Amino acid sequence: MSFLEFVEGPLWYFSAAVFVIGALWKVVGILRLGRKKDLSIPRASATGGALKAQFLHFIPHGGFTFRTIYHLVAGYIFHIGLFILVLFAAPHVAFIQTNIITIDWLKLPYWGFILAAQFAFAGLILLWVRRISDPVMIKISDRDDHIGSWLTFLVMLTGCMALQESVDALRATHMLLVDLWLIYFPFSRLMHAFTFAFSRGYTGAFFGRRGIVP
Amino acid sequence: MTSSGLTRLIHSIAFTTLMVWGLAFGLTGTIDASVGAAVAASQEQTAGSVPGASKGSLSISEFWRGISRGEAGKVSIPDQKSAIMINRTGETWRAVRMGPLPLVGGVLVGISLLGVLGFAVVYGKFKLHGERTGRVIPRFSQPERWVHWFVACLFIILGLTGLVLLFGRYLIKPVFGADVLGALANASLQAHNLFGPIFIVALAIMLVMYFKDNFYQKGDFTWALKGGFFSSHHPPSWKYNLGEKSWYWLLAFAGTAVCVSGVFMIFPTLLDDVKGMQLSQIVHAICAIALIAASLGHIYLGIWGVEDALDSMTLGYVDETWGLEHHRWWAEEEIKKDHAVADAPSAVLAAKNNESK
Numbered sequence: 001m002s003f004l005e006f007v008e009g010p011l012w013y014f015s016a017a018v019f020v021i022g023a024l025w026k027v028v029g030i031l032r033l034g035r036k037k038d039l040s041i042p043r044a045s046a047t048g049g050a051l052k053a054q055f056l057h058f059i060p061h062g063g064f065t066f067r068t069i070y071h072l073v074a075g076y077i078f079h080i081g082l083f084i085l086v087l088f089a090a091p092h093v094a095f096i097q098t099n100i101i102t103i104d105w106l107k108l109p110y111w112g113f114i115l116a117a118q119f120a121f122a123g124l125i126l127l128w129v130r131r132i133s134d135p136v137m138i139k140i141s142d143r144d145d146h147i148g149s150w151l152t153f154l155v156m157l158t159g160c161m162a163l164q165e166s167v168d169a170l171r172a173t174h175m176l177l178v179d180l181w182l183i184y185f186p187f188s189r190l191m192h193a194f195t196f197a198f199s200r201g202y203t204g205a206f207f208g209r210r211g212i213v214p
Numbered sequence: 215m216t217s218s219g220l221t222r223l224i225h226s227i228a229f230t231t232l233m234v235w236g237l238a239f240g241l242t243g244t245i246d247a248s249v250g251a252a253v254a255a256s257q258e259q260t261a262g263s264v265p266g267a268s269k270g271s272l273s274i275s276e277f278w279r280g281i282s283r284g285e286a287g288k289v290s291i292p293d294q295k296s297a298i299m300i301n302r303t304g305e306t307w308r309a310v311r312m313g314p315l316p317l318v319g320g321v322l323v324g325i326s327l328l329g330v331l332g333f334a335v336v337y338g339k340f341k342l343h344g345e346r347t348g349r350v351i352p353r354f355s356q357p358e359r360w361v362h363w364f365v366a367c368l369f370i371i372l373g374l375t376g377l378v379l380l381f382g383r384y385l386i387k388p389v390f391g392a393d394v395l396g397a398l399a400n401a402s403l404q405a406h407n408l409f410g411p412i413f414i415v416a417l418a419i420m421l422v423m424y425f426k427d428n429f430y431q432k433g434d435f436t437w438a439l440k441g442g443f444f445s446s447h448h449p450p451s452w453k454y455n456l457g458e459k460s461w462y463w464l465l466a467f468a469g470t471a472v473c474v475s476g477v478f479m480i481f482p483t484l485l486d487d488v489k490g491m492q493l494s495q496i497v498h499a500i501c502a503i504a505l506i507a508a509s510l511g512h513i514y515l516g517i518w519g520v521e522d523a524l525d526s527m528t529l530g531y532v533d534e535t536w537g538l539e540h541h542r543w544w545a546e547e548e549i550k551k552d553h554a555v556a557d558a559p560s561a562v563l564a565a566k567n568n569e570s571k
Contacts, residue, residue, distance in 0.1 A: 133359040161401035
């Protein structure tokens, strides 16, 4: 078994299992924590507030717009670029069809891949730069934040470096990092990909019950 | 044999004869098949003499030499470049690309690296002489710091991948072999082409943002004449000293040249001329090497060589003592303008309030 076959075979299945089981374990754990009984007099629906918050928090509220504009823009271009790459890059579609589901869907042309990758990289670097150049962010960023950023960056970088698909070693390096990323994911703040919904829901329910737009 | 059968036989013989003659004419240029062998024999060169049947004033040898020299012939199509069969500038470009360019470039980067290491060994770290006052002066705004680090990240990625492409044949191949070089060069090229366009945008924003304080002015050369970095006590300077201003202008001119030539290399059809592509490659490499060599000094001084210098680009402010020791004229102006604040938290708060305005 070659190294490429190993990282695309046994290691891939192991890391995917760790990712799924670990993420589920975390989510169930958070749900089981529950929340304290809210003794306030309900003025509106907490559920409605929780649902509203899911969508309203996609954009900043008026007074915070300027202060959040940097990471708002950087965050959006990174995440949108990343999702496009993960879901529509031709090598990813082929890999998913081989290993997960056999449904065919849209594949990005080469120029589309490059454009999405440039946006994703620009966003990710800008987000990390904020961690090292803002006195407050420096203080509140810990090792996990940096490892998460760097691991994601390296996964993306090796993926783009293997774009020509002419060297097995480059593809194997990319897959190895993908496997590591999947294993690291449930035990890090990368879990925000799932937990953001709970966070918004909690805040939304709290304020919604009090009749305040979350 | 009937008359129609005879007619068919005559037609067949005539057709076959015609085909044989046609073939002989096509191969020899004459209807007489026996002449073909004679022509072939007459075109054999003997003792370098011109073949007897050649036409025109040039010998066949001269004709081919002309082509190999890159001389243009005549073509009836609009694209006159196609009249040149062999472009000699390609050979000149190859000789430069494989010879002096990596050699001189490598020496320049090596000298810079050794210079920085030597400087670090001889001078060590420039420590503050005075006591820190605790009062701080804002030096770089948040957007300035974002743009600086964004460009820095891209510069490092592009620099490393560019070095692999330029020097990999000489440094990686002998140690790790051709396969490793092939993989690394392949990967580097992909990354280089991907990050290049982002760098162009980021560099343009940074040059505009830092433009204001980087004009050479009275006192800059005095700073250099008094020893600059080599002086035990920093001579006074404005917000940026002569070295920093020169780094800015190097980045402005060489960086712009790198960006423009890089665009031509990614989109070679923009030039419509192979000489332009070759020139782009040479300009790109020379300017990039100059930037990489100079950046080593900038990185050393910014991160390790000057105590607390990194704070100005991470936190955004510097201690008053640091300002007065390293950039006296600038610090005095800032203090006079009442820009210095009591402590670090006040500086952070002031910066956040300024951002919100």
